[in-house]
Amino acid sequence: MRKRLDGKVIVVTGGTRxxxxxxxxxxxxxxxKxxxxxxxxxxxxxxxxxxxDDIxxxxxxxxxxxxxxxxxRELIEESVAHFGRIDGLVNNAGIFPRGTMLETTEELFxxxxxxxxxxxxxxxxYAILAMLRTGGGSIVQIGSTNAHKGAKELAAYSCSKGALLTLNRHIGVHYAKEGIRSNWVTVGWVASDGEIELHEKMGIHEEQLHEMAKTRVPSGRMQTPEDMAYGVVFLLSDESSQVTGTELSIAGGLGI
Ligand SMILES: NC(=O)c1ccc[n+]([C@@H]2O[C@H](COP(=O)([O-])OP(=O)(O)OC[C@H]3O[C@@H](n4cnc5c(N)ncnc54)[C@H](OP(=O)(O)O)[C@@H]3O)[C@@H](O)[C@H]2O)c1
Structure with a gap:
């Protein structure tokens, strides 16, 4: 049976964890691939x-x-050199250190x-340059509920996700003619390696995060990496060929 991304070459930044x-x-x-x-x-x-080995x-x-x-540039060029093309890019790599505006130094920013x-x-x-040579592709920006105003203690992070949201719309509109799409996924709250590490430093353990989510997240639970991946696969696949410049919220109602 044909799979949804059969034959496509996808780059995932921050794909290590x-x-x-x-x-x-x-x-x-x-x-x-x-x-x-x-x-x-x-x-x-x-x-x-x-x-x-497993898949x-x-x-x-x-x-x-x-x-x-x-x-x-090297990341995209090495990917193209190895697989011959790229069809998708997921801009997922991100860091989220805490800091209010008043605490934020130029270095942190x-x-x-x-x-x-x-x-x-x-x-x-560089993905767009590569995709222009092969007739198009799909970019997914991994966003956050913080893009719109953001939590007080996530000042620079929130502004960075606001910029990413603009990038999404910019690419979505200006490269649609060339068959290059860009869409944004609003991540809710995921107990990722980074999120767990950050809270451990503050003395909050993973089980407590899940407990807090029962009241903080409208759906009553944290989201999982797989919850995000279902949406990302759709946006990378040909099923979404007419979807560009949009925001897909996978946040269990958080941030609405
Ligand atoms: N977790 C949440 O609740 C949540 C909520 C909203 C949005 N998000 C967004 O989701 C994305 C993934 O976050 P996550 O929660 O999965 O965090 P994570 O567990 O800390 O993973 C972050 C990933 O980014 C990579 N990375 C960080 N700095 C990098 C750099 N300078 N160069 C290359 N790669 C780098 C890391 O790879 P290496 O360590 O190998 O460099 C890692 O694979 C981020 O954009 C984040 O803002 C997360």
């Missing part, structure tokens, strides 16, 4: 092994810190924007 790992695995299960990117070689290689698809780990234009905005912008730029 958390939400990105869940997306990479589901893309592979749907027939895609996956480029798993991130900085952690050990975790990246583990995801690649699961794709190759039976093809995968490549490309180690990059996407905080510079050069690294983003730059570190967040380098990954969440500059990385996504330049990965998109």
């Amino acid at each position: 958390g939400i990105g790992k869940g997306i990479a695995l589901m893309c592979a299960a749907e027939g895609a 996956v480029i798993v990117s991130g900085r952690n070689e050990r975790e990246g290689s583990q995801v690649v092994s699961r794709i190759v 039976g698809s093809e995968a490549l780990f490309v180690r990059k810190d996407i905080g510079t234009e050069a690294a983003c 730059d570190s967040i924007f380098d990954v969440n905005v500059k990385g996504a912008f330049f990965c998109s730029k």
Whole structure:
């Protein structure tokens, strides 16, 4: 039976763990060849092994810190050199250190924007250049409920996701003619590796997060990486060929 991403080549930034790992695995299960990117070689290689050995698809780990234009260009070029083309890009890599506006230093601001905005912008730029040569493709931006005004203690992060939302609409409108789409997924609240680590530092354990979600999230639970991946696969697939510039909320009602 034909799978939803059969034959497609998909780059997932931040595919080494958390939400990105869940997306990479589901893309592979749907027939895609996956480029798993991130900085952690050990975790990246583990995801690649699961794709190759357990799922039976093809995968490549490309180690990059996407905080510079050069690294983003290399990521896309190495992906194209290996698989011959790219059909999809998931701009998932992101960092979310806490800080109110009054606590935010220039250094913190730059570190967040380098990954969440500059990385996504330049990965998109080089993905679009590659997709223009092969007749189109689909980009998915991994967003947050914080894009619209954001939690007080997530000042720079919220602004970075606001910029990503603009990037989504910009690409969605201006490259539609060339068959290049961009869509945004609003992530609700996921107990990813990063989210668990962050809360452990504050003395809050994973079970407590799930307990808090029962009252904080309208649906009564945290979302999972798989919840995100179902939406991302749809947006990468040909089923969504007329969907561009949109926002898909997978947040259990959070942020509405
Ligand atoms: N968890 C949530 O509740 C939540 C809510 C809203 C939005 N989001 C968004 O979802 C996305 C994934 O977050 P997550 O919760 O899965 O976090 P996570 O578990 O910390 O994973 C983050 C991923 O980003 C990669 N990454 C971070 N900095 C990087 C850099 N400089 N260069 C390349 N890769 C980098 C990491 O890879 P390496 O460690 O290998 O570099 C890792 O794979 C983010 O964009 C985040 O803003 C999450």
